[in-house]
Amino acid sequence: MEGSYDAWVVVVSLIVFFIAGWIFYTKQLFKNYEVHNKIVQFIFSITFALSCSLFELIIFEIADVLDPTSRQKCWTNCLSIILFMLVVLIPVYMAYLLIQSLSFIQSRLHLPLTVLSWFIFLYFFWKIGDPFPILSAKHGIFTIEQVISRVGVIGVTVMAILSGFGAVNAPYTYMTIFMRPVEEIQAQQLEKQLTHAMDMLVSKKGKLARNQFELKRLNSEKSSQEPSFLSRLWSNFSESSNESNLQNQISRMEQEIKPLETLSRFLFLELVELRNMLDRVAFSKTFLGMYFNILGHFFSLYCIWKIFISLINILFDRVGKVDPVTRVIEISVHYVGIEMDVRYWSQYISFLLVGVIAITSIRGLLITMAKFFVSISNIRSSNIIVLGFAQVMGMYFVSSVLLMRMNVPPEYRIILTRILGDLQFNFYHRWFDVIFLISAVTSIAVFSLIRKSGDTRFRH
Numbered sequence: 001m002e003g004s005y006d007a008w009v010v011v012v013s014l015i016v017f018f019i020a021g022w023i024f025y026t027k028q029l030f031k032n033y034e035v036h037n038k039i040v041q042f043i044f045s046i047t048f049a050l051s052c053s054l055f056e057l058i059i060f061e062i063a064d065v066l067d068p069t070s071r072q073k074c075w076t077n078c079l080s081i082i083l084f085m086l087v088v089l090i091p092v093y094m095a096y097l098l099i100q101s102l103s104f105i106q107s108r109l110h111l112p113l114t115v116l117s118w119f120i121f122l123y124f125f126w127k128i129g130d131p132f133p134i135l136s137a138k139h140g141i142f143t144i145e146q147v148i149s150r151v152g153v154i155g156v157t158v159m160a161i162l163s164g165f166g167a168v169n170a171p172y173t174y175m176t177i178f179m180r181p182v183e184e185i186q187a188q189q190l191e192k193q194l195t196h197a198m199d200m201l202v203s204k205k206g207k208l209a210r211n212q213f214e215l216k217r218l219n220s221e222k223s224s225q226e227p228s229f230l231s232r233l234w235s236n237f238s239e240s241s242n243e244s245n246l247q248n249q250i251s252r253m254e255q256e257i258k259p260l261e262t263l264s265r266f267l268f269l270e271l272v273e274l275r276n277m278l279d280r281v282a283f284s285k286t287f288l289g290m291y292f293n294i295l296g297h298f299f300s301l302y303c304i305w306k307i308f309i310s311l312i313n314i315l316f317d318r319v320g321k322v323d324p325v326t327r328v329i330e331i332s333v334h335y336v337g338i339e340m341d342v343r344y345w346s347q348y349i350s351f352l353l354v355g356v357i358a359i360t361s362i363r364g365l366l367i368t369m370a371k372f373f374v375s376i377s378n379i380r381s382s383n384i385i386v387l388g389f390a391q392v393m394g395m396y397f398v399s400s401v402l403l404m405r406m407n408v409p410p411e412y413r414i415i416l417t418r419i420l421g422d423l424q425f426n427f428y429h430r431w432f433d434v435i436f437l438i439s440a441v442t443s444i445a446v447f448s449l450i451r452k453s454g455d456t457r458f459r460h
Helices: 002-029 038-063 068-100 107-127 144-174 184-224 229-284 287-315 324-336 342-376 382-407 410-420 425-459
Strands: none
Touching: 002 038, 002 068, 038 068, 038 382, 038 410, 068 107, 068 144, 068 382, 068 410, 144 287, 144 382, 144 425, 184 229, 229 287, 287 425, 382 410, 382 425
């Protein structure tokens, strides 16, 4: 009876997560497209559901929900299915759609080329593990640890890049100190310049259209009339002169129109950026804007601290042995003098921390995916891009489980180690620190250049 109840809990949660992924796919990713590929939508939704289930199972382990045997079966089934999708199903269907979109490839070659593409993917996926100490020597070739370890390398890399960028982008976006001092008069002046440039562009394009129409009319009259020899001689001379004059005018106008189009495009983008900055300045004066400004100061301190800790971890080959929750409680007990049961409270605070990490990770990744999709997709490439997102999402969440192992007390860490296999977990934490540091420093350099170039433009 208890096993039946456990199965219903898992099935219902999977259905809920699947529906959430289906709605996100329909309402966010494909809200501007009428045609939906149901297979792609199903793959994306089931990947999302399985990814959320990984976080749910960690919470079940900490809260002791479900029978231990049932949890073990759920872990095994969930990991096996999501790894199959990441290594087999998604790459194969992505390759098939890509090959199918190439019109010069015959339809009878689609299946052989798809299989060949998957074998090429499998080769490079397998070679990823060669340079890294990700497994113990006792593991064989055909084990689940071999797949998890390689998925972990890619996923941890993606997580570290996004985390490094986010740690820098959050204070840069929220803090008022990084906002340019702009005024409404600047936007009004830019609007006048844009209006003047657009008026000139419309006028010249109108003249160009009239000249092109006149040239077309002369050519049609020239081909339709059959005059006498003298009149033909005179008309040829007159029409050739008019035709040459029109062609010169058309050529000159086209040369004048191109820089005007470039100028109009530049002024429009500048105006959009200036209006966005004015909106940010106005928002920063509201209560919510002040809250985000304080939050930005917090994120800036976090960014500095995380960069410093990552550098220390890399230089001294250091990996934390105690989870953050237990460390904070121990400091409170020994140094502040607060009386509490460390083991009891670390369990429930870890439960809350894992829930917060799961929600923020899912929300952050979905927002990032939606922004990227809107900026780079079109009706032909959208399905392939969504499959790529599903691939990254699955690897991201499998890797989150690998790294989250350090955020739970030792007794739950042992459980996750037994489930994921005997991997070299310390390597993933060091690798995360390296990529995070590179991403954060690169983001700081890029934002500095963007701000410097923006300040120069607005001064002029």
